[in-house]
Amino acid sequence: MLEKQREKIDTLDKQLVSLIEERFDVVQEVADIKQQHNIPVLDDEREKRVIQKVQSYVKNPEYRSVMGQVFQSMMDVSKDFQKEKMEKQD
Numbered sequence: 001m002l003e004k005q006r007e008k009i010d011t012l013d014k015q016l017v018s019l020i021e022e023r024f025d026v027v028q029e030v031a032d033i034k035q036q037h038n039i040p041v042l043d044d045e046r047e048k049r050v051i052q053k054v055q056s057y058v059k060n061p062e063y064r065s066v067m068g069q070v071f072q073s074m075m076d077v078s079k080d081f082q083k084e085k086m087e088k089q090d
């Protein structure tokens with residue numbers, strides 16, 4: 001019954017994993033630079049701009065809030081990841 005939709009979700013998930021991996025590669029670079037220059041992990045203004053930007057890309061207004069939540073969650077994970085990475089290198 002759900003096979004067709006689940007297959008589509010699986011294909012999209014694969015593409016998302018690849019893009020999220022790429023995003024985290026860049027997050028790692030950001031973490032290194034922040035550590036070298038003693039810059040705090042959290043940049044609240046940047047996060048607000050990221051949310052605004054991604055929400056402006058959404059075509060279906062019904063998903064605008066969802067997209068904000070998805071990206072806020074990803075940035076929360078991103079900050080935890082950066083902090084863990086910095087602690088390991090201390």
Ligand SMILES: C=C(O[C@@H]1C=C(C(=O)O)C=C[C@H]1O)C(=O)O
Nearest residue numbers: 030041042043044046047075078
């Ligand atoms: C990656 C950064 O660090 C944090 C995580 C962000 C993100 O994952 O997009 C954005 C802002 C920061 O709170 C950054 O400063 O650009």
